[in-house]
Amino acid sequence: MADSAQAQKLVYLVTGGCGFLGEHVVRMLLQREPRLGELRVFDLHLGPWLEELKTGSRWGSLWRGGCGRFPIPSQAGIPTPAVEQMILVSVHMDGIRPVRVTAIQGDVTQAHEVAAAVAGAHVVIHTAGLVDVFGRASPKIIHEVNVQGTRNVIEACVQTGTRFLVYTSSMEVVGPNTKGDPFYRGNEDTPYEAVHRHPYPCSKALAEWLVLEANGRKVCGGLPLVTCALRPTGIYGEGHQIMRDFYRQGLRLGGRLFRAIPASVEHGRVYVGNVAWMHVLAARELERRAALMGGQVYFCYDGSPYKSYEDFNMEFLGPCGLRLVGTRPLVPYWLLVFLAALNVLLQWLLRPLLLYAPLLNPYTLAVANTTFTVSTDKAQRHFGYEPLFSWEDSRTRTILWVQATGGSAQ
Numbered sequence: 523m524a525d526s527a528q529a530q531k532l533v534y535l536v537t538g539g540c541g542f543l544g545e546h547v548v549r550m551l552l553q554r555e556p557r558l559g560e561l562r563v564f565d566l567h568l569g570p571w572l573e574e575l576k577t578g579s580r581w582g583s584l585w586r587g588g589c590g591r592f593p594i595p596s597q598a599g600i601p602t603p604a605v606e607q608m609i610l611v612s613v614h615m616d617g618i619r620p621v622r623v624t625a626i627q628g629d630v631t632q633a634h635e636v637a638a639a640v641a642g643a644h645v646v647i648h649t650a651g652l653v654d655v656f657g658r659a660s661p662k663i664i665h666e667v668n669v670q671g672t673r674n675v676i677e678a679c680v681q682t683g684t685r686f687l688v689y690t691s692s693m694e695v696v697g698p699n700t701k702g703d704p705f706y707r708g709n710e711d712t713p714y715e716a717v718h719r720h721p722y723p724c725s726k727a728l729a730e731w732l733v734l735e736a737n738g739r740k741v742c743g744g745l746p747l748v749t750c751a752l753r754p755t756g757i758y759g760e761g762h763q764i765m766r767d768f769y770r771q772g773l774r775l776g777g778r779l780f781r782a783i784p785a786s787v788e789h790g791r792v793y794v795g796n797v798a799w800m801h802v803l804a805a806r807e808l809e810r811r812a813a814l815m816g817g818q819v820y821f822c823y824d825g826s827p828y829k830s831y832e833d834f835n836m837e838f839l840g841p842c843g844l845r846l847v848g849t850r851p852l853v854p855y856w857l858l859v860f861l862a863a864l865n866v867l868l869q870w871l872l873r874p875l876l877l878y879a880p881l882l883n884p885y886t887l888a889v890a891n892t893t894f895t896v897s898t899d900k901a902q903r904h905f906g907y908e909p910l911f912s913w914e915d916s917r918t919r920t921i922l923w924v925q926a927t928g929g930s931a932q
């Protein structure tokens with residue numbers, strides 16, 4: 523067993539660390555990982571919020587030391603992306619402990635950039651991905667980022683000797699499938715015909731398979747790679763852009779949203795803070811429980827209620843002044859199908875001029891209209907996961923965020 527937590531100074535790498543989920547994972551690690559010595563935040567687009575780390579305003583961290591552009595040690599002459607290193611003194615329950623935060627602007631599709639970022643890391647939490655179900659990116663790009671990017675992360679772990687990899691997968695690896703079969707309060711062992719056509723779920727399913735298949739491969743140094751995949755359902759919380767889009771749409775429509783999906787269609791949702799916590803815990807326990815956790819998948823879950831996608835959103839948009847009109851869908855389903863198809867045609871026609879990517883398309887309509895909920899305790903049984911945030915707390919935090927954005931672009 524490794525030294526005590528206080529003595530260990532581990533290097534964590536979070537890919538996609540500036541994304542909706544990634545940012546919460548970064549903050550959770552800074553707050554709740556006592557073994558953290560260096561935190562590498564790797565992303566194609568580094569967020570301005572990283573600048574706040576200098577003031578330490580968010581976590582009681584104190585800023586110490588300069589922030590300059592330092593090249594991370596090049597590996598065998600591999601060119602390294604520009605990095606920004608900040609030294610943080612994080613105040614934790616266990617006392618004051620210095621944490622180095624290294625912001626790395628890089629691309630997971632570039633194997634050499636990934637290898638440079640992974641080199642020397644103890645754990646990789648791989649959240650980077652192209653979450654596109656709206657036709658913004660081509661299938662080729664989605665595959666490049668989500669599949670080849672994941673392959674690059676795996677190979678970097680093997681080449682550089684990093685042994686622990688937690689991958690952010692998705693419920694969509696399972697479903698809803700192309701037949702629209704419901705998945706009603708299922709778990710990791712529930713039989714379900716996971717058949718996909720859309721580029722996004724196909725890419726997530728292949729990437730997850732690669733991660734699980736890599737479990738047990740010998741890394742540089744001869745020890746085995748230990749991997750697991752976490753499958754969040756629809757994540758909500760501070761920073762959820764789709765929630766913000768619904769809020770802005772409602773404001774434009776005079777404080778109203780119009781029901782399009784039957785209230786009986788249940789959708790699994792999970793608070794971003796609990797998803798982040800599950801990632802931190804899985805990364806911590808993967809070493810100690812390698813035999814049990816290695817090669818496993820875990821749905822992300824918490825106490826969020828089972829509701830239709832629209833009714834669930836109203837838990838937050840209602841207290842922000844919006845009203846969902848209709849107890850039943852106000853538009854016949856065939857008309858929604860027609861409008862979704864029309865959106866695809868418009869997207870294709872307008873593509874030479876502008877990117878038209880509305881929420882409604884045949885895929886999003888099918889997903890929204892298909893029950894998909896999980897009921898499981900596998901993460902609790904395997905690595906002691908319990909949600910960190912209650913439903914009430916998750917709801918309050920999300921409402922406060924929606925109110926704070928006020929429908930703005932932030």
Ligand SMILES: NC(=O)c1ccc[n+]([C@@H]2O[C@H](COP(=O)([O-])OP(=O)(O)OC[C@H]3O[C@@H](n4cnc5c(N)ncnc54)[C@H](O)[C@@H]3O)[C@@H](O)[C@H]2O)c1
Nearest residue numbers: 538540541542543565566629630649650651692754756757
């Ligand atoms: N949002 C959800 O409801 C949800 C549900 C289940 C799973 N997931 C998964 O969680 C992960 C994070 O999703 P999110 O909702 O935070 O999305 P997001 O788009 O907010 O975050 C993804 C991050 O990855 C980065 N990224 C994209 N391409 C990259 C590249 N080529 N190189 C480096 N970084 C790159 C983006 O800049 C972004 O910061 C994804 O893998 C997604 O599939 C999301």
Ligand SMILES: CC(C)[C@@H](O)CC[C@@H](C)[C@H]1CC[C@H]2[C@@H]3[C@H](O)C=C4C[C@@H](O)CC[C@]4(C)[C@H]3CC[C@]12C
Nearest residue numbers: 653655692694755756782831881882886887889890
């Ligand atoms: C226009 C109406 C029909 C409206 O109700 C459409 C809602 C639609 C945009 C969302 C309904 C379900 C969402 C998806 C689900 O929460 C799970 C996902 C998995 C994750 O990996 C990525 C995001 C998503 C695909 C999510 C996207 C938005 C919805 C399709």
